[in-house]
Amino acid sequence: MADLHLTAQRPQAIALFRDFLARAHDRLDHLYILGDLFEYWVGDDGADEAEFAPVVASLRAATGAGLAISILHGNRDFLLGERFAALSGCRLLDDPHELTLFGTRTLISHGDALCTDDREYQALRQQFRDLRWQQQVLSRPLAERVAMARALRQESGRATPAKDAALLDVNTAAAGALLDRHDLRRLIHGHTHRPGEYPVPTAAGPGVRIVVGDWYEGSSVLVVGPAGHALVAVADFSRAVADVMRRQGK
Secondary structure (H helix, E strand, O other): OOOOOEOOOOHHHHHHHHHHHHHHOOOOOEEEEOOOOEOOOOOHHHOOOOOOHHHHHHHHHHHHOOOEEEEEOOOOOOOOOHHHHHHHOOEEEOOOEEEEEOOEEEEEEOOHHHOOOOHHHHHHHHHHOOHHHHHHHHOOOHHHHHHHHHHHHHHHHHHHHHOOHHHHOOOHHHHHHHHHHHOOOEEEEOOOOOOEEEEEEEOOEEEEEEEOOOOOOOOEEEEEEOOEEEEEEHHHHHHHHHHHHHHHOO
16 A cells, blocks of 8 residues: 555544454464555654554554554655664664565655656655755754645645646656666556555566555555455455455465
């Protein structure tokens, strides 16, 4: 899953995610969250705030029940750190991250680094991922950081609709180059909010990038098992798991 953008302003999404975790821990072996779990994250010292504590507690309950959960940083929650990992029981992964899913070597990523046509965004991304900049931000009072995050979200909300849609999507050549660097042919990512499967030419032959949908509308997840994979609505999660896991006897 990716791009849940959990925030107190969308309590229905938080409720849906907590319900999903309650149902998922005995149905999945591993849950990967490909970035932007939160609408914003201003530092791990905010984990105890009322807006975030219920989500962290639900993650801890799921990991405590035996579900492995790994999380990539997104462009909204790039400040997730080790205290969050310790509180939630989740593992933070580098982006991109290579893994093998039922025999298929796969690369997972948030996906924003591949939107290379949007140079303005890439410049901001470079700034936000700079460790010195992050340290300077984290040295400020929590309330000030929250105000900064909300201001950035408002500015993004004004600027993004004005951009050409093509700028906001992944550059196919960049995706192919990333797969080539890892000698892979399958990429799974989020960020663009355009769920589906898209061809990606690679040096080794035809590749594919699978885009996981957001949780603004539809709330989709990607389920992968020995029988294949499926992009499904959360409402269809239990049935989809049964379909793709049936050869494993789950």
